[in-house]
Amino acid sequence: MTKLILSLPGNETLTENLVKLTSMAKGELLVRNFPDGESLIQIKSEVSGKEVVLVCSLHQPDEKLLPLYFLAKELRHLQVARITLVAPYLAYMRQDQAFHAGEVVTSKYFAQLLSSLVDELITIDPHLHRWKTMSDIYTIPSQVLHASETISAYIKSHIPNPVLIGPDSESEQWVAEVAKQAGVPFLVLQKVRRGDEDVQVSVPQVEQFKDHTPVLVDDIISTARTMIETVNHLKAAGMKAATCIGVHAVFAGKAYDALKATGAEIITCNTIPHHSNKIDLSNLIAGSLI
Numbered sequence: 094m095t096k097l098i099l100s101l102p103g104n105e106t107l108t109e110n111l112v113k114l115t116s117m118a119k120g121e122l123l124v125r126n127f128p129d130g131e132s133l134i135q136i137k138s139e140v141s142g143k144e145v146v147l148v149c150s151l152h153q154p155d156e157k158l159l160p161l162y163f164l165a166k167e168l169r170h171l172q173v174a175r176i177t178l179v180a181p182y183l184a185y186m187r188q189d190q191a192f193h194a195g196e197v198v199t200s201k202y203f204a205q206l207l208s209s210l211v212d213e214l215i216t217i218d219p220h221l222h223r224w225k226t227m228s229d230i231y232t233i234p235s236q237v238l239h240a241s242e243t244i245s246a247y248i249k250s251h252i253p254n255p256v257l258i259g260p261d262s263e264s265e266q267w268v269a270e271v272a273k274q275a276g277v278p279f280l281v282l283q284k285v286r287r288g289d290e291d292v293q294v295s296v297p298q299v300e301q302f303k304d305h306t307p308v309l310v311d312d313i314i315s316t317a318r319t320m321i322e323t324v325n326h327l328k329a330a331g332m333k334a335a336t337c338i339g340v341h342a343v344f345a346g347k348a349y350d351a352l353k354a355t356g357a358e359i360i361t362c363n364t365i366p367h368h369s370n371k372i373d374l375s376n377l378i379a380g381s382l383i
Contacts, residue, residue: 099146304333349367
């Protein structure tokens with residue numbers, strides 16, 4: 094069956110990479126806004142009977158959702174055989190519990206909406222916490238890809254004498270996996286809480302790793318507060334300048350500037366377009382489409 098790939102705005106570079114790595118043809122799509130902010134969407138390629146792959150990373154999701162909705166509905170109207178959504182970053186996964194009365198668990202309803210629009214979802218390292226698997230909320234087949242192996246290969250090739258750092262015990266499983274794949278040591282910072290606002294952080298075995306480059310790895314860099322705090326603790330302990338690696342470059346507000354001000358090098362994967370993207374996951378995604 095013929096596969097056609099369509100790029101929603103902002104995903105052009107990744108889409109071009111996927112076209113080169115697969116046998117898919119690139120379709121032509123026009124998406125723009127009228128002066129009043131409403132969307133105009135025009136599918137300029139023949140799609141009837143074809144399997145269509147939509148590439149749309151879902152950071153800043155509210156502005157992306159309506160064009161995606163309109164496009165998917167029109168593709169159904171034009172009788173495509175199948176719609177696969179490639180959303181390297183999947184939004185609305187962190188709101189997985191109501192913490193206050195009347196608070197909406199948006200992850201559940203967002204999943205219901207996407208499940209009604211497409212036949213399959215491909216994403217990278219979604220924030221699965223209280224939802225243990227994608228099938229807890231998504232009713233369509235979902236491929237969850239993991240960036241850890243690609244990140245490990247990057248660390249081995251580009252960072253001299255690294256030691257991976259976990260900011261707390263919750264990060265240990267993720268950091269340990271990346272460290273194992275890279276064949277490098279790792280540390281997990283130890284926090285001792287002496288009161289509501291009195292937390293003492295220690296860096297275990299710091300003397301042993303003074304000559305190593307500390308590497309912080311996390312799935313999402315949003316406010317960057319945890320990374321900033323961790324980098325500052327590492328500097329206070331006398332370690333070298335840190336490298337911070339994130340899968341998803343969300344960078345809410347001025348988070349990137351605040352993290353950069355610590356002196357750390359910042360490296361992200363290309364799930365969300367950002368000038369810090371240095372780790373290319375195109376091959377990982379292409380492999381899921383072949």
